[in-house]
Amino acid sequence: MPNNNKELTLSAPLSGPVLTLANVPDAVFASGAMGDGIAIDPLNDTLYAPCDGEVIHVARTGHAVTLRADNGAELLLHLGLDTVELQGDGFSMLVKEGARVSNGQALLRYDLDSVAQRCKSLVSLLIITNGEHFQARPITLKGVKVGEPLLHIVSKTPGETRDDEPDVGVEVFGQIRIAHRGGLHARPAALVRQTAQGFKSRSHLHFSGRSASCDSVMGMMGLAITEQAEVHVSCRGSDAEAALQALLKTLSTALAEEAHAEAPPAKAPSRSAEAGVLHGVCAAPGLVSGPLVRLQGIQLPEDVGGHDVAEQRQRLHDALANVSREIQLTLENAKARRHVDEQAIFSAHLALLEDPVLLDAAYLSIEQGCAAPHAWSRSIDVQCQVLRQLQSALLAERANDLHDLRQRVLRALLDEAWQFDVPAGAIVVAQELTPSDLLQLSAQGVAGVCMAEGGATSHVAILARGKGLPCLVALGEALLAQAPGQSVVVDADGGRLELSPSAERLMQVQQAQKRRAALRAEQQTLAHTPARTVDGVQVEVAANVASSAEASQAFANGAEGVGLLRTEFLFVDRHTAPDEEEQRQAYQAVLDAMGDRPVIIRTIDVGGDKQLDYLPLPAEANPVLGLRGIRLAQARPELLDQQLRALLQTRPLQRCRILLPMVTEVGELLHIRQRLDALGNELGLDERPQLGVMIEVPAAALLAEQLAEHADFLSIGTNDLSQYTLAMDRDHAGLAARVDALHPALLRLIAQTCDGAAKHGRWVGVCGALASDPLATPVLIGLGVRELSVSPPQVGEIKDRVRHLDAAQCRRVSTELLNLASAAAVRQACHQHWPLG
Incomplete structure (x- = not known):
């Protein structure tokens, strides 16, 4: 209930455990990019209003609703993570946009079991989307019931903003060369802004005699800073040194997609006459x-003037808020589909939408008598003209991002159809x-x-x-x-x-x-036949799956087995662990879906950055290097024992193969084999499933010969092996694209793994993303890999690729690739020796 015009106490919209945003298993929400707030892991099936207010937005897919409280705070209520992917299935919205709601009123209902089984997590968010004006103070971090006090919101006073920060603390300076391809355009500028906003200090960039605040994407773009240009950075405030170091790192680290392949060479348009x-x-x-x-673009009617300034300001404010929510949902959708390029582009759009240069110019035009659509359009046009005058082709093209925002906001202002x-x-x-x-x-x-x-x-x-x-x-x-x-x-x-x-x-x-x-179609027709090279070497093409439904798809697409079943789908996003019988049924369903073909089932790989509510583990400064995979089994052996018992009860047992993640030494493998034998004896079993080791840390690759002596097979996880070998986090925005598994160092580890396995007659597979890359297929075959586990839709394509290769030539060329200097050089050589298409 409101305490005064500024303060507001929000009641719990759901019942369940309360989480801070930092503990939400979603990078966008956890980083605060969408605003400050709090989360609840719900136990009920209805979302209620946390306060009196007006419904200002209802998500098309029915999984989110936004309220404007009476004190002006805009509250996004978002049920579950990645639930936009369900396209409204399982959700029932109970209110409409424009409706007035009261505290405790039901807003939406959802099918708790159905949604929980199909989304990433049921953890639900309460986010203040206009957090620049409000501060959130949690009342409790314990479990709550609907209607209990949850969050206190107060309006920020000038003293609580960063506006006063320049007078506090010392000013520090640094200089750095810009690493971003094409210079400081929209996306890297947005990243700089996000970094700066993580500190109290005020920061500026200085280049060629001019300066711009790091709060303004437009201001930074307007400096026309080119690639490899040297810029100066200044920070003043109580945390100035930390802010400076963070900004220098951001400026000197290229974006992920910039380290990737360049855009295709632009063919210069030939203007020679050619009829038609x-x-x-x-x-x-x-x-x-x-x-x-x-x-056709949107055409504005003539501005006749005579407008109410307050009304036009509110119109623009509402339109900007609507578009911001649309972009945030686009970002969420892109993240769910792992479309890194889309995420980067629309993150930059979100930053531009909040840019003070654009907003101040638009609101000034309204104060001078313009209608909101014309004021916004004029502000965009002025900034586009600025970019085009900078004599930078790349920045001139970035004016298109401003055109995008012009169109989107004008559609919101004029009620133009989006479709x-x-x-x-x-x-x-x-x-x-x-x-x-x-x-x-x-x-x-x-x-x-x-x-x-x-x-x-x-x-x-x-x-x-x-x-x-x-x-x-x-x-x-x-x-x-x-x-x-x-x-x-x-x-x-x-x-x-x-x-x-x-x-x-x-x-x-x-x-x-x-x-x-x-x-x-031909690839699909032949997808159910074996894949043999032209010189007769057979390569098994299996599929990576995470459920029996995906296994059925893989079987239909011709997969010769499951090369990796990720069992985490049974353990995450729930309040209690699956019991032995639930696990057995799930594993059996996958075996049944694959007919007479083998299924490799990886034991639980959680811990570190993948936490379970019912398995409290200490917070870790570096979770990627922490308690995860087989290490968790050592800390909580009862969890793995239960899983092994469930696996031992699947039938036929000879088609079930068990894969151990994150193994780094032979003793870990021997211990699990002993447990498997002991549990098999308890169950009165005469046979045992094959037991394999996942090669995903350099130590395992270097010990492949010793591991192969006691393992039945080895499976290389190139995703983790890449990041551990190259010391680059594959989820790092600036480094992810450089984590390339065709790096010669990775290829040497793969070669050593295959050589070590061959000495004991063991086969080696690859279940990481590299297996799905047709360019890498001949390299992996040449190094000795004989099983490739790919995404189900790619089975036919990879089999077709295998059939056009000569394994002997693959061996000769792949050996030469080990001596190249970079992943780019390897890729270029692959294109030359084994062109695609």
């Missing part, structure tokens, strides 16, 4: 045909598309996109490549004069838009598309 052809730049490759459809009226298979043309446009069009199944403007390194180009959507940019104004409805051909590889293709040409393109579809 427009020449542009290839932003995403492909060859498609279809009817041309023109997209485009575009048929599947169309070729969309526009002046310039935005990232949001591209995602929407891709979801609607368009065949290709063409833009009069834009560039090959724009965010739209990045997304188009990720979606496999052919895209041409920089086609010029002539593109916009083309009549809609005509059939056109997009030859993105050749940088050509063919406006008047003959019937023969259209047939040629359609046949090329059919050939690609036929290849995929």
Whole structure:
């Protein structure tokens, strides 16, 4: 209940244990990127209003609702993690946008069991999305029941903001070279801003005689700082030294996607006359045909003036809040699908949406008499002009991100429909598309996109490549004069838009598309036959799964077994451990789904950064190097014993293979084999399942020969092996793309593993992401790997790849690759020796 106009006590919207945001198993929420607040692990099936207020947003998928409390605080109530993926299934929203609700009123109901089984976690959030104006103070961190006091909210006073911080403490300085490809554009600037906001101190960048606050993405972009340029950083405040070091690290660490492959070389548009052809730049490759459809941008009506300033300010504020929530949900969805590029792009959009340069200019225009849509549009246009005058092609392209925000906010202000009226298979043309446009069009199944403007390194180009959507940019104004409805051909590889293709040409393109579809179909047709190289070496292609449903999909796709069943799906996001019978039934279901094929089941791999509510473990400063995998079994042996008993009771036992994670020495393997024998004797069993070791730490690879003496097989987990070998966290935003398992050091460890296993006649498989990379297939075969466990949809593709390889040649070339200097060099050599496609 409200205490006064500023303070507010929120009651618990759910019953259950209370968690701080830092303990929420989701990086976006835990980092505070979406705002301050608190979390509850719910025990009931209904979400209630924590206070009186107005419903200002209802998620399309019914899993979240936002209220504006009477004191102005905007509260996002988000049920579960990654529940957006359920597309509303299991949720029933009880209120509508614009409704007035009272404290304790039911907002939504959900099917507790159904949702719990299908989402990442039921942990639910209460987030203050306009936290720049409010501070949250938890009342309790114990379990609560619906309606009990949970969180106290107070308005921030000037003394509590960072505005007064420059007068506190010393000022420190540093200098650094910018590591980000293309300089300090939107995404790295957004990362700098996020870093700066983690400290009380006020920070600035100084370059070429000018300065900008680290709070403003636009201000930093406006400095036009180029790649490898030397910039000065100043921080003043009580934690200035810590802020300085954090900022220097952020500025000197390239973003993940920047360390990845470059954008495809932009083919310079040839403006030589060619009848019926427009020449542009290839932003995403492909060859498609279809009817041309023109997209129009939003056109503002004339501003007649005479507006109520307070009303227009509120209109803009509400529109910005709506768009912010939309982008936050897009971010959540991208994270659930592990689309790193999308996450980076829309994180930058979120930062731009909060940029003081943009907001101050828009609100100033409103004070001067402009309507909210015109004020916002003018602010965006001014900043786009600033970027285009910086004589940086990359920054000029980043103006498209501002266009995206212009369109999104104007849609919110003008109630414009978000869904485009575009048929599947169309070729969309526009002046310039935005990232949001591209995602929407891709979801609607368009065949290709063409833009009069834009560039090959724009965010739209990045997304188009990720979606496999052919895209041409920089086609010029002539593109916009083309009549809609005509059939056109997009030859993105050749940088050509063919406006008047003959019937023969259209047939040629359609046949090329059919050939690609036929290849995929052929791969699927042959997916159920063994994969042998041209010289007769058989390679087993299995699948990585996490449930019996995925195992059924893998079986249908031709998988010759399960190369990795992750058993964590049984243990996480629940309040009690699964008992022995529940585990047995789950494992048996996977065995049944795979017919007569083997199933490798990895024992529980939790601990460290994957915590269980019912298994309290000490917090660890470096969980990746902490108590996890087999180490947890040593600390809590009863947990593994129960799992081993369940596995021993599956039938037929000879098809069940057990895999031990995070083994670093032979003694760990021998101890588990002894436990397996003892438990088998207790159950009166004469046979034992095969027991294998996961090679995911360098120590295990270096001891492969000794481990193979006592193990039945070895399975290489290239994801963890990469990060431990290269000393790079694969989840680190700036380093993840450099954690490349084709690094020569990794290949040497794989070679040593295969050599050690061969001395004892053991086979070696790979269950990490490298197994799913067709470029790596010949290398792994050449080094001695004889089982590849991939994602279920890729089984046919990888089998087809194997059938076109000569194992003897793979051995010769792979041995040479061990002497190369970098992962990039290995990839280049692979493309030369074993080209894809």
